[in-house]
Amino acid sequence: MNSTAQALRLEAWRQRLGSGFAEVQAVFEDHVMQAQQCLPAGDIEAWLDFCAGLGRLGRGPEPLLAGLDILPALIQQQGPALLPTVADTVAVLQKSPNGRAPYLQSLPGVARRLPDIQALQVYGQLIQRLVHATSVSIHGRHATEPSPSLIDFLQQAPRLVRQVPLAGLGRWMEVGIRLHGRHPQRQRAYFSLQSEDSRAVLQRERHGVLLMDVQARLTLGLRALWALEAQLVPMPIALQEGEAEGPQAAAPLQPYMAQDGDLLGLRLPEVLEDAAGVPALLSYRLMLAHMAMHRRASSPLVADNWSPLQRLAVECFEDARIDALVVRHAPGLQTTMRRLHPSPSLEGWTPKHKAP
Numbered sequence: 001m002n003s004t005a006q007a008l009r010l011e012a013w014r015q016r017l018g019s020g021f022a023e024v025q026a027v028f029e030d031h032v033m034q035a036q037q038c039l040p041a042g043d044i045e046a047w048l049d050f051c052a053g054l055g056r057l058g059r060g061p062e063p064l065l066a067g068l069d070i071l072p073a074l075i076q077q078q079g080p081a082l083l084p085t086v087a088d089t090v091a092v093l094q095k096s097p098n099g100r101a102p103y104l105q106s107l108p109g110v111a112r113r114l115p116d117i118q119a120l121q122v123y124g125q126l127i128q129r130l131v132h133a134t135s136v137s138i139h140g141r142h143a144t145e146p147s148p149s150l151i152d153f154l155q156q157a158p159r160l161v162r163q164v165p166l167a168g169l170g171r172w173m174e175v176g177i178r179l180h181g182r183h184p185q186r187q188r189a190y191f192s193l194q195s196e197d198s199r200a201v202l203q204r205e206r207h208g209v210l211l212m213d214v215q216a217r218l219t220l221g222l223r224a225l226w227a228l229e230a231q232l233v234p235m236p237i238a239l240q241e242g243e244a245e246g247p248q249a250a251a252p253l254q255p256y257m258a259q260d261g262d263l264l265g266l267r268l269p270e271v272l273e274d275a276a277g278v279p280a281l282l283s284y285r286l287m288l289a290h291m292a293m294h295r296r297a298s299s300p301l302v303a304d305n306w307s308p309l310q311r312l313a314v315e316c317f318e319d320a321r322i323d324a325l326v327v328r329h330a331p332g333l334q335t336t337m338r339r340l341h342p343s344p345s346l347e348g349w350t351p352k353h354k355a356p
Contacts (some may be wrong), residue, residue: 016048021061027068035072046080047071050087057090059099066104074107078117085117089124096135097146102154103127109158113212114166119236119270122166123157126173133177134187148184149176149191156193160202162212165271166236168205175201208273209280210234218284222266225330226292233258234270255287257295266291276339286337289330293322 013032019025035044050071055064074082086107093099107120114120130153136145153160153173160169173191176198180186189195193202211218211234222228235255258265268287272280298318306314323341327334 013048017052019055019064023061024064031068038076039072043075043080047075050083057094070104070108074111081117085121089127092128096131096143098131098150101150106154106157110161113161116233122236126170134181149187152188152192164205172201172205208271210271211268214281222288228292230266233265233267235267236270257291278336278339282336289326290322293326297325
């Protein structure tokens with residue numbers, strides 16, 4: 001692209017942003033030039049539209065400057081679908097007295113540990129929960145004072161997501177809200193990890209093996225044993241709203257393969273514990289072996305006209321076939337796989353019709 005066309009495009013993008021802040025205009029061209037190195041034109045326009053909304057929040061140039069600086073790298077990693085997720089949390093903060101909280105500034109450190117939109121959605125839900133539970137309401141209706149602990153939590157968030165899974169982080173948050181929700185000083189001490197009870201509760205949630213802690217070893221094993229290059233993406237344990245206790249942990253999702261363009265992503269639970277005498281790391285390796293063999297030996301099936309029972313039967317037999325192929329390819333996994341496989345029992349089962 002020649003200089004004239006580049007200048008015209010730059011001016012069009014400047015008009016698209018529509019910001020009159022001198023601080024923004026001083027750095028706009030540098031940010032756009034950097035964004036052009038990692039984003040296509042369509043993603044740049046989506047990014048500028050989002051940043052234009054940040055400039056209209058009435059919070060000065062700071063949110064807009066943060067969006068220009070932080071978001072391009074995150075969009076490159078997650079895609080433009082990240083923007084609605086971020087917008088939801090920004091909207092909640094804007095409607096409360098917490099509009100100046102450094103949520104955007106916390107995202108790079110958190111996203112390095114949670115490289116998945118679903119996980120960042122759960123992170124946003126935790127922030128929204130803390131805002132609703134701890135923002136001060138003098139007259140008992142609308143919040144009039146910001147949360148005493150939100151900024152402390154956001155500053156600690158990159159450290160927290162490195163230590164515990166999101167479900168554990170949610171439980172740790174609920175304890176802090178329940179114990180110190182009406183005491184601002186103790187609340188700040190808890191969410192900044194300064195109090196003993198905060199560190200004790202956090203330590204209690206540090207159980208199992210986090211996927212991100214063993215990701216490098218699993219990736220090397222996948223490459224060496226199965227000749228497969230794939231990104232390992234942690235699936236956060238879902239959080240459900242309880243009646244009085246706030247977000248509670250639900251059952252983890254099953255591992256699965258996701259094909260996004262040319263990138264094969266393998267989704268695994270963000271944390272595993274030892275089970276049936278099998279270490280969590282070995283359970284991760286078995287999950288990867290199963291998915292890698294599916295990738296190698298399974299073919300897509302069109303199941304539009306199948307009943308749920310037919311799908312279940314086909315999936316059951318196909319998984320059994322894949323496990324047999326895994327054991328044939330790596331016989332050393334057989335003992336471990338037998339430990340983890342369910343052992344159905346015929347006790348208590350009676351046929352509806354007795355044989356004559």
